Amino acid sequence: MNMVPNDLCACGSRLRALRCCQLDARTLGPASASRHLLPLVDEAIACHTRGAFAEAERLCLEVLELAPGQGGALAVLFQIRKAQGARPAAEALVRRLVALDPNNIWATQELALLLFGKGDLAEGEVHARNAVRTAPTDPQSHNLLGMILTEANRPQVGEFHYRKALELLGQRQPILLANLAWNLKNQGRMAEARALYEESVALAPTILQTLLGWARMEETDRDFARADALLDDAEKVAPGHPSILLHRAIVRGRAKDYDAALALLDQLEGMNQSGGLGTNELLEKGRLLDKMGRFDEAFAAFDAGKRKNVELSGAVYMAEHAAQLAGRLKAYFTAQRLRIVPRAKPVESGPRPIFILGFPRSGTTMVEQTLSAHPKVSAGDELTLVHDIANLMPRMLNSPLAYPEALADLWMGDQSEGLDNLRDHYLQRVRQMGVVEPGKSRFTDKMPLNETHMGLIALMFPDAPLIHVLRHPLDIVLSVYSNHLTHGFYCANQLETIARHYLLVMDLVEHYRREMALKYLAVRYEDIVDDQETHVKRILTFADLPFDRKCLRFHENKRYARTASYAQVTEKLYDASRYRYRQYLKHLKPVIPLLEPAIARLGYRIDG
Known part of the structure; x- marks a missing residue:
């Protein structure tokens, strides 16, 4: 077999491009056509089993050049490329297998x-769900879906799959227990998480990831001394491991020992001179430098972290998709059409939602912590339910159209109560997820960018308060850039795409406000910082809740906020996050012309 190097696929599989990523699946013959190659496949499998990886690779490449759909050779070559850390190649090979x-x-x-x-996580969930459908009694299928749902901010559903995996396994498997503990930590159920970590470590005391997860839980729960002790235990298991340094840096940062935290990250960078720091480490370094007043260095770290993220994930802003959705929403939600579109009936009994809307990093977590400190309010956190209903709507309304056009089926006689059904589906899922604590009558939903679907929310819950948290646009863009976020069609990796998506969403909000009646309140983050009591009273009055002074002490709220703001909302209200952009004006210069009209319209200005 004579390959020209330039013909090799860019993914790194070492197959020719025409036999790899440029393969036309329609040209593949039936499996029976490659039966004569099975002895070579068997030999490749045997070589791989005994550790003769180079020979196994040679045989697989030879087979796949002749029969690119040969499953056994694909599987062996996938395992070789995965072990080599050749991720693009491994992904290309396993995609073809699937x-x-x-x-x-x-x-x-x-x-x-x-x-x-x-x-x-989005595509990973698709395949993890298919794994559960294909093998519903396989613990690993449920474990995988639990992992993905937990990291996708749906821990209640993830918990179900972790517990199902434990049930199917029939034993207390240490890693599964640790996975469930991390899930419960993300739900703020710290005592339950701690008990599971203790059980997991008792069964297997030398699993590094378990000790690191437990240390992170204790840091989240503000027990920094316990977190340090667990990291000492991790050091005994894996001396000098880079992840231990990163976790120590995070703990030191939470304890406001910024110099020590930065020194640990510098030490971590020195250990990996070829690859440097990863995305999360670079962004953490930038945030530390910001707190130390070293703003140019901080922005350089943010820049490097975002470039590293694009390099590793390939995630770029889905501008066309975002614009198309916004255009279709504006075309559908018009005053003329909305005059004849029915509304769901008001919720007559049971807990009712309060929607906290706002662009990521606008202050929505602080407002949720404030409201959930009230004795009548439970924190729902980032509920994906409105987005889920938008996706489910065509099926639920038996419509051939996609959302939002599927709402036209509400004019059909057999769908005249369709919005009531959508509303009830939302409330049923809230009950299933255990969002509402006993004795409470209201709950919050603060999914970032839910304002994109403000029209749908108002149709399902016409009486629900819509609290829209605003913040200086330059502060929002800067804060999104300094954090690792996936909301907003992957807009967060470049300043310009953050600004463009912000403008797109704000334009959509203004459209909804012009075209339909809404129970809408705009509240500025800076106003709450300036005069907390006045604006908290205003929010509570708007939400039909009596004033309670606990809401002024939101930092004492013991619930864990599952967002990048989890550390800030455990501290008293302070103004360090107001107008941070002033320290970064030269770095934000490329987006200022884009944002100036919105800044003026919202009553802000740009100060040097």
Whole structure:
């Protein structure tokens, strides 16, 4: 076999491009056509089993040049490339395996795990769900879906799958217990999480990831001394491991020992001179430098972290998709049409939602912590339910159209109560997720960018308060840039795409406000910082809640906020986050012309 190097696929599989990523699946013959190659495949498998990886690779490449759909050779070459850390090649190979045989549970699980590892939770979930459908009694299928749902901010559903995996396994498996503990930590159920970590470590005291997860839980729960002790235990298991340094840096940062935290990150960078720091480490370094007043260095770290994220994940802003959705929403939600579109009936009994809307990093977490400190309010956190209903709507309304056009089926006699059904589905899911604590009558939903679907929310819950949190646009863009976020069609990796998506969403909000009646309140983050009591009273009055002084002490709220703001909202109200952009004006210069009209319209100005 004579390959020209320039013909090799860019993914790194070492197959020719025409036999790899440029392969036309329609040209593949039936499996029976490659039966004569099975002895070579068997030999490759045997070589791989005994550790003769180079020979196994040679045989697989030879087979796949002749029969690119040969499953056994694909599986062996996938395992070789995965072990080598050649992620693009491994992904390309396992994708082909799954495409050839969607019921191949092993390949489906491997693809889901690979996508989870690179942060593509949306597609990873698709394959993890298919793994559960294909093998509903396989614990690993449920474990994978639990992992993905937990990291996708749906921990209640993730918890179900972790517990199902434990039930199917029939034993207390240490890693599964640790996974469930992390899930419960993300729900703010710290005591339950701690008990599971204790059990997991008692069964297997030398699993590094378990000790690191437990240390992170204690840091989240503000027990920094316990977190340090657990990291000392981790050091005994894996002396000098880079992840231990990162976790120590996070703990030191939370304890406001910024110099020590930065020194640990510098030490971590020195250990990996070829690859440097990863995305999360670079962004953490930038935030530390920001707190130390070293703003130019901080922005350089943010810049490097975002470039590293694009390099590793390939995630770029889905500008066309975002614009198309916004255009279709504006075309559908018009005053003329809305005059004849029915509304759901008001919720007559049971808990009712309060929607906290706002762009990521606008202050929505602080407002939720304030409201959930009230004795009548439970925190729902980032509920994906409105987005889920938008996706489910065509099926639920038996419509051939997509959302939002599927709402036209509400004019059909058999769908005249369709919005009531959508509303009830939302409330049923809230009950199933255990969002509402006993004795409470209201709950919050603060999913970032829910304002994109403000029209749908108002149709389902015409009486629900819509509290829209505003913040200086330059502060929002800067804060999104300094954090690792996936909301907003992956807009967060560049300043310009953050600004463009912000403008797109704000334009959509203004459209909804012009075209339909809304129970809407805009509240500025800066106003709450300036005069907390006045504006908290205003919010509570708008939400039909009596004033309670506990809401002024939101930092004493013991619930864990599952957002990048989890550390800030455990502290008293302070003004360090107001107008941070002033320290970064030269770095934000490219987006200022884009944002100036919105800044003026919202009553802000740009101060040097």
